[in-house]
Amino acid sequence: MSSETAQERDGAxxxxxxxxxxxxxxxxxxPEDLLACAKxxxxxxxxxxxxxxxxxxxxxxLEVSNSSKVQPLRLDFPTPAKGMLSLKRVVDVMVxxxxxxxxxxxxxxxxxxxxxxxxxxxxxxxxxxxREPEPLAQLRQATAQLPSSGxxxxxxxxxxxxxxxxxxxxKKVLEIGTFTGYSALCMALALPDDGTLITCDIxxxxxxxxxxxWQAAGVADRIDLRIAPALDTLNALLANGQAGTFAFACxxxxxxxxxxxxxxxxxxxxxxxxxxxxxxxASADGVALALKRGQVT
Numbered sequence: 001m002s003s004e005t006a007q008e009r010d011g012a013x014x015x016x017x018x019x020x021x022x023x024x025x026x027x028x029x030x031p032e033d034l035l036a037c038a039k040x041x042x043x044x045x046x047x048x049x050x051x052x053x054x055x056x057x058x059x060x061x062l063e064v065s066n067s068s069k070v071q072p073l074r075l076d077f078p079t080p081a082k083g084m085l086s087l088k089r090v091v092d093v094m095v096x097x098x099x100x101x102x103x104x105x106x107x108x109x110x111x112x113x114x115x116x117x118x119x120x121x122x123x124x125x126x127x128x129x130x131r132e133p134e135p136l137a138q139l140r141q142a143t144a145q146l147p148s149s150g151x152x153x154x155x156x157x158x159x160x161x162x163x164x165x166x167x168x169x170x171k172k173v174l175e176i177g178t179f180t181g182y183s184a185l186c187m188a189l190a191l192p193d194d195g196t197l198i199t200c201d202i203x204x205x206x207x208x209x210x211x212x213x214w215q216a217a218g219v220a221d222r223i224d225l226r227i228a229p230a231l232d233t234l235n236a237l238l239a240n241g242q243a244g245t246f247a248f249a250c251x252x253x254x255x256x257x258x259x260x261x262x263x264x265x266x267x268x269x270x271x272x273x274x275x276x277x278x279x280x281x282a283s284a285d286g287v288a289l290a291l292k293r294g295q296v297t
Contacts, residue, residue, distance in 0.1 A: 011085030011202075014057050018084060023055045026091075030150075033095040038064045040098035042073055057081045060091075085203075092148050130155050135217040136185055139210065143180045151179050153252060157283050158186035161250060164289075165190040170247035174237075175199040176230045177253025181210020181223075187250065188219040197223050198237070200230040201253070 012018060026034060034050040037060075047064045054061040059076035075094070081087035132140070132155065143152045165173065165187055171194065173187050178201035188197050204227060214220040226233045230253065237243075270278050270290050281287040 010083030012083055019055045023052045027051050036098040036102055037094055038062055038073055040101040041075055133217055135213045139182050139213040143182055153183045158183055162186045162190035165248055168247055171195045172246050173197040174246045174249040176251045178206045184223055185214055185217060188222045191222050195222050200226045200233045202229055
């Protein structure tokens with residue numbers, strides 16, 4: 001019997017602050033998906049621009065417009081969302097069904113490319129640089145079929161992190177946010193035989209999606225999947241004396257939480273922290289690299 005709690009299943013409660021953060025995220029990063037919802041659901045072929053004016057557990061209110069017309073549009077959810085994760089699921093389904101109805105690619109948003117690169121140039125860079133073992137490529141392709149595939153890291157980003165792990169000679173890696181296990185597999189393949197990667201997520205389905213591919217790649221014994229709120233896992237690691245034992249950490253979770261405006265605050269804090277060397281890369285949806293000073297000789 002599953003011991004999954006309501007918060008683990010549905011996510012954080014939908015506070016006004018959280019809804020405001022998700023609204024900002026959708027308006028900035030998913031305008032094409034919102035456009036698909038307006039066109040497919042209401043049949044508004046004339047719509048050129050869409051933005052969310054109100055997001056609730058029961059539905060979305062949009063402002064749809066073109067050069068000569070502006071009007072509101074209400075889209076009700078089939079069932080009310082009970083938390084952040086359940087809201088994401090219902091929005092993903094709405095977007096996927098809308099895109100499919102219009103004959104568009106059903107993927108909500110493909111993995112982000114480097115900022116400023118055209119699709120043609122990005123595809124060229126991938127074609128001449130990407131080296132994916134077959135299980136890794138298969139896992140990426142399987143992930144691409146999911147409505148939430150936009151959460152997937154870009155393949156060049158995964159390969160870059162793997163190279164960093166090899167350059168550092170890291171043996172112990174921590175990941176916050178497993179999703180389908182693609183990034184975990186990228187990093188585990190870069191670890192030595194006695195290396196360990198602890199990856200954290202709250203979704204039980206992570207137990208089913210990634211592990212068969214980890215097994216096929218021969219690195220399942222290097223990956224320790226922890227299903228629990230990440231803070232609980234981190235506190236348990238600290239209690240077990242594992243502070244300072246990880247050579248590399250990847251944090252890729254909860255980025256639509258407006259307490260994830262937190263990400264902006266984190267970047268500001270990193271920029272001012274004299275204990276680290278820092279580089280922020282325009283790769284995929286952005287990669288902040290922070291290295292504790294004195295760690296490399």
